Amino acid sequence: MENLNLILPEIFISLSIMFLLILGVFKNNSSKITFNLSLFAILITTIITFNETFSVTRETLFNESVVIDSMSSLMKIITLIGGFLVLVISSTYLKTFKIYNIEYPVLILSSILGMMVMISSNDLIVFYMGLELQSLALYVLATYNRDQLKSSEAGLKYFVLSALSSGLLLYGCSLVYGFSGSTNFDIISNQLNSEEYVLTFGIVFILVGLAFKISAVPFHMWAPDVYEGSPTTVTLFFTIVPKVAALTVFIRFLYVPFLNLIDQWQMIIVFLSIASMVFGAVAAIGQTNIKRLIAYSSIGHIGYTLAGLATASNEGIQSSVIYISIYVVMNLALFSCLLMLRRKDQYYEDIDDLSGLSKNHPLLSLCLLLILFSLAGIPPLAGFFAKFYVFKAVLEQSMYFLAIVGLLSTVIAAFYYLRIIKIMYFDKEKDKYDTEHSLWLKFSLTVSTILILVYFIFPSQLIEVVSRINII
Amino acid sequence: MNFPILSSLILLPTIGALFLFFIKEKEGDNTTIKYVSLFTTIVNFLISIYLWIGFDQSTSSFQFLEDRTWIEGFINYKVGVDGISILFIILTTFITPLCIISVNNSIKNRLRDFLIAILIMESFMIGVFCALDLVVFYLFFEAGLIPMFLIIGIWGGARRVYSAFKFFLYTLLGSVLMLVAIISIYWITGTTDVVQLYESGIDVKYQNLLWLAFFSSFAVKTPMWPVHTWLPDAHVEAPTAGSVLLAAILLKMAGYGFIRFSLGLFPVASEVFTPLIYTLSVIAIIFTSLIALMQEDMKKLIAYSSVAHMGFVTLGIFTLQQQGIEGSIIQMISHGLVSAALFLTVGVIYDRMHSRLISTYGGLVSVIPKYSILFMLFALASLGLPGTSGFIGEFLILMGAFKDNFLVAVIASIGVILGAAYMLWLYKRVVFGKLLNEDLKKILDLNRSEYFILSCLAAPILFFGFYPDPLINTIEVSVTDLINMHNTNIANK
Numbered sequence: 001m002e003n004l005n006l007i008l009p010e011i012f013i014s015l016s017i018m019f020l021l022i023l024g025v026f027k028n029n030s031s032k033i034t035f036n037l038s039l040f041a042i043l044i045t046t047i048i049t050f051n052e053t054f055s056v057t058r059e060t061l062f063n064e065s066v067v068i069d070s071m072s073s074l075m076k077i078i079t080l081i082g083g084f085l086v087l088v089i090s091s092t093y094l095k096t097f098k099i100y101n102i103e104y105p106v107l108i109l110s111s112i113l114g115m116m117v118m119i120s121s122n123d124l125i126v127f128y129m130g131l132e133l134q135s136l137a138l139y140v141l142a143t144y145n146r147d148q149l150k151s152s153e154a155g156l157k158y159f160v161l162s163a164l165s166s167g168l169l170l171y172g173c174s175l176v177y178g179f180s181g182s183t184n185f186d187i188i189s190n191q192l193n194s195e196e197y198v199l200t201f202g203i204v205f206i207l208v209g210l211a212f213k214i215s216a217v218p219f220h221m222w223a224p225d226v227y228e229g230s231p232t233t234v235t236l237f238f239t240i241v242p243k244v245a246a247l248t249v250f251i252r253f254l255y256v257p258f259l260n261l262i263d264q265w266q267m268i269i270v271f272l273s274i275a276s277m278v279f280g281a282v283a284a285i286g287q288t289n290i291k292r293l294i295a296y297s298s299i300g301h302i303g304y305t306l307a308g309l310a311t312a313s314n315e316g317i318q319s320s321v322i323y324i325s326i327y328v329v330m331n332l333a334l335f336s337c338l339l340m341l342r343r344k345d346q347y348y349e350d351i352d353d354l355s356g357l358s359k360n361h362p363l364l365s366l367c368l369l370l371i372l373f374s375l376a377g378i379p380p381l382a383g384f385f386a387k388f389y390v391f392k393a394v395l396e397q398s399m400y401f402l403a404i405v406g407l408l409s410t411v412i413a414a415f416y417y418l419r420i421i422k423i424m425y426f427d428k429e430k431d432k433y434d435t436e437h438s439l440w441l442k443f444s445l446t447v448s449t450i451l452i453l454v455y456f457i458f459p460s461q462l463i464e465v466v467s468r469i470n471i472i
Numbered sequence: 473m474n475f476p477i478l479s480s481l482i483l484l485p486t487i488g489a490l491f492l493f494f495i496k497e498k499e500g501d502n503t504t505i506k507y508v509s510l511f512t513t514i515v516n517f518l519i520s521i522y523l524w525i526g527f528d529q530s531t532s533s534f535q536f537l538e539d540r541t542w543i544e545g546f547i548n549y550k551v552g553v554d555g556i557s558i559l560f561i562i563l564t565t566f567i568t569p570l571c572i573i574s575v576n577n578s579i580k581n582r583l584r585d586f587l588i589a590i591l592i593m594e595s596f597m598i599g600v601f602c603a604l605d606l607v608v609f610y611l612f613f614e615a616g617l618i619p620m621f622l623i624i625g626i627w628g629g630a631r632r633v634y635s636a637f638k639f640f641l642y643t644l645l646g647s648v649l650m651l652v653a654i655i656s657i658y659w660i661t662g663t664t665d666v667v668q669l670y671e672s673g674i675d676v677k678y679q680n681l682l683w684l685a686f687f688s689s690f691a692v693k694t695p696m697w698p699v700h701t702w703l704p705d706a707h708v709e710a711p712t713a714g715s716v717l718l719a720a721i722l723l724k725m726a727g728y729g730f731i732r733f734s735l736g737l738f739p740v741a742s743e744v745f746t747p748l749i750y751t752l753s754v755i756a757i758i759f760t761s762l763i764a765l766m767q768e769d770m771k772k773l774i775a776y777s778s779v780a781h782m783g784f785v786t787l788g789i790f791t792l793q794q795q796g797i798e799g800s801i802i803q804m805i806s807h808g809l810v811s812a813a814l815f816l817t818v819g820v821i822y823d824r825m826h827s828r829l830i831s832t833y834g835g836l837v838s839v840i841p842k843y844s845i846l847f848m849l850f851a852l853a854s855l856g857l858p859g860t861s862g863f864i865g866e867f868l869i870l871m872g873a874f875k876d877n878f879l880v881a882v883i884a885s886i887g888v889i890l891g892a893a894y895m896l897w898l899y900k901r902v903v904f905g906k907l908l909n910e911d912l913k914k915i916l917d918l919n920r921s922e923y924f925i926l927s928c929l930a931a932p933i934l935f936f937g938f939y940p941d942p943l944i945n946t947i948e949v950s951v952t953d954l955i956n957m958h959n960t961n962i963a964n965k
Contacts, residue, residue: 362585373618378644379611381888388651390605395655407648414644418621418637426625426633456611460544 006068007120009049009076013113017106024102025143031102039087040076042112046080049073057468065123066185070468072120072319075248077117082241082328083112088440089336090233095387096345097145109236111137113197115245122256124173124183128431129247131169131213134242135162135358142238145231152231161222162212167213169209176257182278188257200264206253207268210299213246216273216306220299227295232347235291236335239298240328247305251317254309255471262312269310276303281412285419290349291337293416294331297375301327305404308390311397318466319389325462326455330375331376333448336441337368343433351420356429364422367449374452376417377410382455389463476518476538478551478556478602481519481561482595483566486513489591492584498753501585506572509587513569513594520565526560527773529945532953534604534667542608546658550665551602552801555950556801559943560721560728562602563808566932567720568594570925573711574816579627580710586627586713589619593717596779606733613689613725614647620714620722628709635702642702646692653685657737669737673961676740683741687735693726696786696836697756700779708828715771719778719811724804725763727785731797735789735954739961742790749790750880756783757887758763764894769828770818773898774811777854780887781807787884788869792958797951802943803865806853810862813850813929820922821902824915830898835907840917846926852900853933855892856965860937 004011020034020041027033053073060067086107094100114134121127139162143155177183179199180191192199208219214224227235258265280300287293305327308320341348358365374383387410394403455462491512492505528535534552542549553561571590579586596619599612615642625636628731632828658664660678674682692699703723707715737743757780764776781803788800820843822828837844853860856867866888907913918926936943 214910299656350874378618379614384611384614388655391651392655392658396654396659398659400652400656403652407652408645411641411645411648415641416635418640421621422625422633425622426636459542 003059005052005067006056006059006061008052008184010113010116012048013045013109013116016045017109017113019100020106020109024106031100034102035100035105038109039084041109042080042084042087046077046084049076049080060122064186065126066120067122067185068120071248071251071317071321071471074465074469075119075244076116078244078325078328079112079115079241079256081157082244082332083108083237085332085444086233086237086241089236089339089438089444092342092438092441093231093233093339093347096342096347099231101146103140107137107141107144110134111141111237112241113455115242118245121249121252122185124177124185124188127167127252128173128379131249132166134245135166137187138162138238138242141234142226142230142246142472144234145264146438148229150231151231155228158226159223159231165209165212165219168205168212172205172207172209173197173204175205178202180257185256186251189259190334192257192260199261201260203258206243207272209252209267210246210253211272214243214250214302215295215299216272216302217279219297220276220279223299224292224295227298228289228291232291232339232349233306234333235294236331238333239294239331241300243298244328245322247320250306251309251320251471255312259472264459266310266312270402271304271398273306273310275302277307277406277409278303278412281409283414284416287416288351290351290354290420293351293420294334297413297416298327298331299359300394300409301375303389303409304387304406307394307402310402311393311399312472313360313393313397314470314472315396316390316393317471318463318469319393321466321469322389322462323386325384325466326452329448329451333367333371333445333452334375336445336448337364337371340364340437340442340445341433342437343431348433351423353426353430354420357424357431360432361435364445367445368424369421370449370453372417372421376414380456382452385455385459473785477519477523477537478536478553478598480768481523481565481586482551482599482602483515484519485512485591485594485598489588492588492591495584505584505587507577509572509591510569512591513565513572516594516598517562517565517569520562523553524558524562524946527553527555527946530949534948535656535894536803537604541673547607548606548666549608550607550667551599551603551608553602553669555732556954557601557728559801559805560724561598563724563805564594564597564601564721566810567812570812570816570928571716573921573925574716574794574819575711575713576921579713582626584713586623589623590713590717593619593623597717597721597725601728604666606657606666606669609729609733610647610651610654613720613738614644616722616725618642620718623714623717624706624710624800627711627714630709632709636703638702639706642692642699646689646699647692649685650689653682659683660861666732666736670957672738679738679741680744683734683738683745686738687745688734690726690729690734691752693729694723694782694786695726695779696752696783697759697779698752700756700760703779704772704775707778707815708769708771712815712822715815715819716812717767719774719815720808723778723782724808725802727782727789727800730786730789731800731954735792735797735958740956742792742958743962746790746792749786750877753783753787753790754880754883754887757787757884758890759893759951761887761890765890765897767894768830770830770898770902771815771828773830774814774818777891777894778807778811780891781811784866784869784884787880788865788872791869791872791876792862793872793875794951794953794955795868795957796876796946798947799865799868799870799872801947802861802936802940803869803953805943806861806865806933808858809933810850810853813846813926813933814854815852816922816925816929820918820926821915825911830910833902833912834905834909836903836912836915837917838907839912842917842923844875844916846930847903848899849930849933850926851895855895856888857938859934863937864940864943869959877947938945 118132145151284296374381537552603609767773
């Protein structure tokens with residue numbers, strides 16, 4: 001008998017989704033209650049995940065097709081907390097656009113379910129199932145504000161390109177299956193050897209598909225458009241939660257089935273990483289829309305996480321996980337600021353709208369200042385440490401070129417973060433924004449900013465948690 | 473463990489800044505925030521004086537050590553002072569209160585934010601001078617960019633945005649390579665603790681590259697020719713208090729870094745690259761002195777003179793002679809006092825006339841005599857007249873240079889003459905001559921606070937000019953041991 005307790009979180013969240021759907025069908029005006037119940041469901045799932053799986057070092061289920069280890073439980077918790085906070089700060093925004101419906105929390109829950117399946121998958125088919133579940137939910141979320149042209153366009157674009165990438169991924173999976181005769185990661189790992197050159201194609205296709213999902217250059221084209229067009233809260237979701245899941249899968253693929261083929265993929269990852277870091281930094285300079293700018297900046301940040309993966313060491317993986325966790329906090333804070341730029345039921349998302357913010361809203365702009373300096377990687381803020389760990393791991397492997405290019409691109413990236421700060425602090429002020437915000441929005445902004453600010457006092461805690469991840 | 477006196481020095485200004493952050497500001501009434509910040513910085517100054525009194529001059533080992541685990545098994549928060557760093561800490565704590573007094577006259581809007589930025593800046597600067605771990609040093613070194621960027625950008629002059637960006641990006645670009653070097657040192661030797669690194673040394677084959685990476689950061693910060701161009705811009709646009717902090721303390725971080733890290737950690741590479749430093753220093757001294765002669769803007773002139781003076785400092789450090797290094801340290805302290813004073817004197821007339829152009833002025837001596845006397849003292853100290861602290865520094869540096877390389881010393885001596893030329897010419901044009909500008913007739917002489925600040929700066933300049941022993945006694949043992957360590961390392965290679 002399998003130990004079903006280990007996948008209790010997934011079971012619980014699927015049951016909650018079904019229940020919420022039924023509730024939505026049979027009860028009128030149930031959007032508020034579905035919202036609250038889904039928050040509750042995520043909270044309980046987080047607690048279950050923590051209790052049942054956090055102390056597990058490594059267990060497999062269902063003919064080893066699902067794996068529960070310290071990485072999967074940590075990443076699931078990050079996903080769940082990210083999803084919870086996104087949902088909790090969405091409501092005002094959704095109400096403003098009159099799209100405060102039951103589908104929103106249900107879609108978010110189902111994409112989270114898909115990601116949880118992805119995160120603990122140890123089998124090509126299980127992985128693909130999870131990926132498709134989360135993608136389908138995300139397509140709908142991108143078009144969620146369907147009365148707006150941009151939102152529909154974003155969803156359509158995302159659907160077409162993402163479907164293409166899923167196709168590539170599936171083709172890669174079939175090639176790998178053809179050479180190894182199994183869909184199980186562990187068996188693939190034993191069967192594969194680098195003699196088979198056609199296998200490289202399989203790996204490349206899989207990597208391309210995954211690079212697409214985390215929007216690494218040169219497979220990033222969809223990101224700016226989708227990020228700009230989607231409703232802001234959905235953009236927030238896009239920038240943090242699926243990235244955590246996709247990164248986990250990336251790690252899993254590289255370091256379980258393909259570990260022996262490291263010569264084949266290491267250069268690809270280095271290339272993806274360098275291209276993302278440099279392109280993310282350069283392309284963001286000309287942007288005027290904050291959401292587009294965040295899209296490019298998140299491309300750059302993905303470049304840094306990939307730099308950690310390229311090292312083929314446990315330190316590298318751990319540094320990537322640290323990077324993505326800090327990145328989640330920073331992005332959450334950044335979007336909380338963005339959601340506060342509201343005046344009479346209208347949201348502002350151009351960089352120029354921030355002009356002179358520091359005079360009218362000193363506290364908000366101080367938070368944004370800290371967040372931006374942190375994103376730029378200036379010590380002593382958390383963003384610096386994220387980069388520091390990554391480059392520490394990179395330099396351990398003597399990959400000097402990667403480290404130097406990465407650090408130089410932080411200087412370029414610093415320019416556009418500084419530009420926002422300049423607009424906020426040095427330019428003339430505009431009209432005031434509304435100062436009344438929901439408690440949760442204020443909460444998430446305050447907590448995440450304080451985390452960014454005081455991280456340097458307690459850097460060891462996060463490292464301790466992450467250091468349990470030993471894949472290789 | 474004793475009372476963590478260095479940590480309290482670092483933390484106190486930050487705590488003061490937090491206080492300021494939570495004080496409710498009444499419209500038009502700034503007295504509370506001013507007194508809070510002044511009180512904090514003066515207490516900090518007194519603590520640092522206490523530090524100096526308690527400091528044991530007979531040893532070169534680090535004192536007041538604090539060593540705490542920060543990141544398990546990787547970085548320790550380690551701070552301590554030796555004879556070299558203690559003077560810079562005192563300089564920092566001495567200059568900051570004067571800056572805060574000086575804002576009375578120059579900063580009109582958002583005074584509270586300004587004082588917070590200055591206080592946080594002070595924390596970081598003290599941190600730089602007592603950090604004994606490379607990562608901790610880097611952290612403080614880089615963190616200083618944030619407040620300085622805001623000080624230049626928010627309260628600066630007309631081209632403040634350009635200058636703030638240039639300052640930030642130049643310095644950041646220089647520093648990232650240092651970060652690569654620091655992490656590499658960790659992987660090569662297994663530690664980033666400076667004291668351990670002094671003992672164990674770094675393998676010779678890595679030293680050249682690592683030295684260059686550190687150099688890229690310090691050269692920008694010093695600033696050395698040809699990466700000095702951010703300095704005139706930043707100085708000119710920054711508000712007076714910002715220029716003072718920049719010139720008096722920020723530039724010293726790099727000189728200190730050269731002594732502490734480049735010489736201490738990479739002795740062989742330092743020997744290899746000495747010709748490079750000599751060349752750049754000599755170019756800086758001659759070239760920027762000539763540029764300074766041509767300036768129309770007083771602040772820019774002083775900024776270029778800073779580049780020239782820092783040229784002397786780098787020259788002195790890399791003579792690797794006792795006199796040269798001691799001279800460099802004294803020159804840095806003296807330049808900290810003198811350039812701060814010069815920027816403040818320019819600030820005084822700028823606040824009244826809102827012009828920094830030399831051509832606006834002339835004949836000031838007949839309207840504001842007190843001002844003119846103090847200005848003369850600082851101009852003479854800047855050109856290194858015997859009897860002022862500027863002389864001791866330059867003299868020792870040139871002595872060291874003559875021992876090491878005759879040609880370089882001769883060329884650098886020409887720089888001294890040029891220094892006299894531009895300073896005296898500046899003084900002549902501003903203070904003497906005919907009073908042509910009608911507006912100048914109504915100009916007021918120094919008010920009480922200005923008089924107080926400038927006298928505070930004049931006193932140590934004169935005192936150390938006649939009696940430099942307290943400075944030399946403090947640094948002597950540390951410098952001797954540094955050179956001994958250097959020589960044994962060279963001998964062992």
